[in-house]
Amino acid sequence: xxxxxxxxxxxxxxxxxxxxxxxxFAVGWALGLLLMLMLPHCVAPYALSTxxxxxxxxxxxxxYDLLWGKAGVLTLGHTTFLGLGAYGFxxxxxxxxxxxxxxxxxxxxxxxxxxAVVGYFLLYAGVRLxxxxxxxxxxxxxxxxxxxxxQSVTGGDTGILGIPGLSAxxxxxxxxxxxxxxxxxxxxxxxxxxxxxTWLACRxxxxxxxxxxxxxxWRARACGYHTSFHLLRLFVISALLAALAGCLMAACSGxxxxxxxxxxxxxxxxxxxxxxxxGTLGGPVIAAVAFTLLKQRISSYSTELWPLLLGALFLGCVxxxxxxxxxxxxxxxxxxxxxxxxxxxxxxxxxxxxGGQ
Amino acid sequence: MDEPLMKATHLRxxxxxxxxxxxxxxxxxxxDLLCIIGxxxxxxxxxxxxxxxxxxPSSGALYFAGESMAxxxxxxxxRRGVVRKFQGTNTFLSMSVRDNLIVAGLGVASxxxxxMPDPEAILEEVGLGEQAEELAARLPHGQRQWLEIGMAMMCxxxxxxxxxxxxxxxxxxxxxxxxxxxxxREDCAVLAIEHDLGFVRALECETWVMHRGxxxxxxxxxxxxxxxxxxxxxxxxxxxxxxx
Numbered sequence: 001x002x003x004x005x006x007x008x009x010x011x012x013x014x015x016x017x018x019x020x021x022x023x024x025f026a027v028g029w030a031l032g033l034l035l036m037l038m039l040p041h042c043v044a045p046y047a048l049s050t051x052x053x054x055x056x057x058x059x060x061x062x063x064y065d066l067l068w069g070k071a072g073v074l075t076l077g078h079t080t081f082l083g084l085g086a087y088g089f090x091x092x093x094x095x096x097x098x099x100x101x102x103x104x105x106x107x108x109x110x111x112x113x114x115x116a117v118v119g120y121f122l123l124y125a126g127v128r129l130x131x132x133x134x135x136x137x138x139x140x141x142x143x144x145x146x147x148x149x150x151q152s153v154t155g156g157d158t159g160i161l162g163i164p165g166l167s168a169x170x171x172x173x174x175x176x177x178x179x180x181x182x183x184x185x186x187x188x189x190x191x192x193x194x195x196x197x198t199w200l201a202c203r204x205x206x207x208x209x210x211x212x213x214x215x216x217x218w219r220a221r222a223c224g225y226h227t228s229f230h231l232l233r234l235f236v237i238s239a240l241l242a243a244l245a246g247c248l249m250a251a252c253s254g255x256x257x258x259x260x261x262x263x264x265x266x267x268x269x270x271x272x273x274x275x276x277x278x279g280t281l282g283g284p285v286i287a288a289v290a291f292t293l294l295k296q297r298i299s300s301y302s303t304e305l306w307p308l309l310l311g312a313l314f315l316g317c318v319x320x321x322x323x324x325x326x327x328x329x330x331x332x333x334x335x336x337x338x339x340x341x342x343x344x345x346x347x348x349x350x351x352x353x354x355g356g357q
Numbered sequence: 358m359d360e361p362l363m364k365a366t367h368l369r370x371x372x373x374x375x376x377x378x379x380x381x382x383x384x385x386x387x388x389d390l391l392c393i394i395g396x397x398x399x400x401x402x403x404x405x406x407x408x409x410x411x412x413x414p415s416s417g418a419l420y421f422a423g424e425s426m427a428x429x430x431x432x433x434x435x436r437r438g439v440v441r442k443f444q445g446t447n448t449f450l451s452m453s454v455r456d457n458l459i460v461a462g463l464g465v466a467s468x469x470x471x472x473m474p475d476p477e478a479i480l481e482e483v484g485l486g487e488q489a490e491e492l493a494a495r496l497p498h499g500q501r502q503w504l505e506i507g508m509a510m511m512c513x514x515x516x517x518x519x520x521x522x523x524x525x526x527x528x529x530x531x532x533x534x535x536x537x538x539x540x541x542r543e544d545c546a547v548l549a550i551e552h553d554l555g556f557v558r559a560l561e562c563e564t565w566v567m568h569r570g571x572x573x574x575x576x577x578x579x580x581x582x583x584x585x586x587x588x589x590x591x592x593x594x595x596x597x598x599x600x601x
Contacts, residue, residue, distance in 0.1 A: 007472075008467045011463060011466060011467055011473065012463070012467065205459060205460075205463055208452065208456050208459060208460050208463075209460055209463060209464070211449070211451070211452060212449045212452065212456075212457075212460040215449045215450060215451050215452065216447065216448075216449050216450070218447075219443070219447050219448070219449065220449075220460070220464070221430070221431045221432045221435075222409070222411070222431050222432070222435055222441060222443070222447075223432075223435060223460065223461045223463075223464040223465070223508070223512060224432050224435035224436045224464030224465040224468065224512060225432055225464040226430075226432050227432070
């Protein structure tokens with residue numbers, strides 16, 4: 001039995017040989033590592049904490065790219081799990097006095113359970129695409145209502161204040177990560193590690209199966225895949241990553257309020273992934289960090305300006321950049337346009353051959 | 358006598374009051390090779406759909422290797438060895454030819470003790486060795502048919518259902534396909550539904566004629582071709598190669 005399990009695990013995680021297509025991510029990751037080590041020496045502690053908070057949003061973008069970019073599951077309520085993670089962490093530490101490490105587990109458990117239950121009933125019933133997206137939005141709004149009205153637990157509109165920072169105790173040694181520098185290293189390390197793991201998972205054969213389910217779910221079923229199960233598993237993993245971002249957010253900022261469940265933030269997540277490039281993993285993280293920093297800068301001038309700008313950006317992205325900002329793809333597209341303009345071609349007749357009976 | 362591989366009794370599938378498959382009984386033994394022919398709308402595709410689990414039968418019973426297949430999903434059919442080759446457009450278009458084969462093989466292999474078939478060997482066998490890195494979307498229609506066949510072979514079939522395998526193939530390719538099907542038959546049973554009667558003749562196998570949801574004749578191709586009533590139903594309508 002164990003032998004068989006090992007054999008099958010080997011089948012799934014086997015990686016292709018490194019090639020030129022791995023280069024962008026590997027270089028980006030190495031740069032990220034460099035930035036993690038160098039940035040504290042270059043900027044002031046306050047600026048560092050701003051970038052750290054933006055990086056937490058990067059983790060959220062990463063979790064959403066795994067779901068939408070890799071498996072094609074569009075949701076409008078991904079921040080539900082960010083909020084559940086944050087509230088789970090906050091309630092566990094503030095109300096029950098748990099240590100941050102166990103509180104993170106509580107936060108993950110909350111989000112994972114909700115994701116598993118909601119995902120099971122939707123995905124196993126064959127709910128997909130925009131239907132799934134709309135129901136996920138409804139779940140988000142329910143969570144928002146709960147957060148504002150269940151005052152004894154969530155603190156209502158003010159939320160929960162005084163959440164302790166990250167710290168861990170291992171065999172007598174305690175590690176305090178609540179200082180700006182400590183939390184920066186903690187957040188950056190988590191984001192880099194998660195990015196690397198998800199990238200490796202998507203690069204493996206299992207990632208190919210996910211891509212196959214995203215392109216043609218029906219055909220994947222005919223190849224012997226229980227696609228609903230695979231999508232549910234991915235949905236839960238993605239929710240767990242979002243919840244991890246929520247825990248980090250709560251621990252770093254020390255406060256959690258119902259606005260984590262705001263539909264505006266849920267829309268921003270989609271925009272980060274759309275602009276950063278669906279399925280590139282690195283792109284959405286960069287976009288999330290850039291947009292969050294931009295949002296803070298703009299909000300300091302005017303709070304109404306940001307939603308307006310966001311809407312305009314979204315429209316522009318859908319109209320002009322349906323695949324996001326991809327440099328390589330962009331160059332290829334330009335070449336295509338150039339060829340189409342310079343060479344007169346016959347209309348491709350091969351289209352017709354597609355249909356059978 | 359061996360146990361039958363697939364057995365169907367009183368299989369029926371209705372669409373809005375019309376019997377697409379009406380009361381079909383059939384037994385497929387291991388290593389059988391048979392062809393089902395019939396005019397458009399005879400219910401051939403629906404029959405393959407029911408046999409592959411894609412379409413739930415309205416009534417009747419279906420057994421595979423002695424196990425009832427009632428209320429089982431397509432993926433469960435596939436894991437047990439009932440594999441269907443689709444008509445050429447149903448591949449993972451955004452992936453390379455090799456990845457298509459790997460993905461096709463992995464789903465079944467992860468539920469079997471036997472290792473996954475070697476994708477490189479199958480690439481050679483279906484003649485796509487040169488196009489292994491090509492995107493499936495870039496393949497011409499004929500080669501996509503071969504890719505489909507390769508994907509079906511990766512699923513380690515015990516019963517291979519071929520949905521119009523010769524559609525869009527050149528005469529040369531059709532001959533190659535006939536040879537491949539005879540080779541595959543050493544490992545599994547093959548059922549093909551086909552329009553192209555020249556192809557059916559070249560297969561030299563048991564041939565069934567379907568008409569209005571029922572199997573009206575069973576015999577060798579020559580018997581069928583000589584049958585007056587079949588001529589009237591199907592062959593006598595002008596062109597012998599009843600193409601679309």
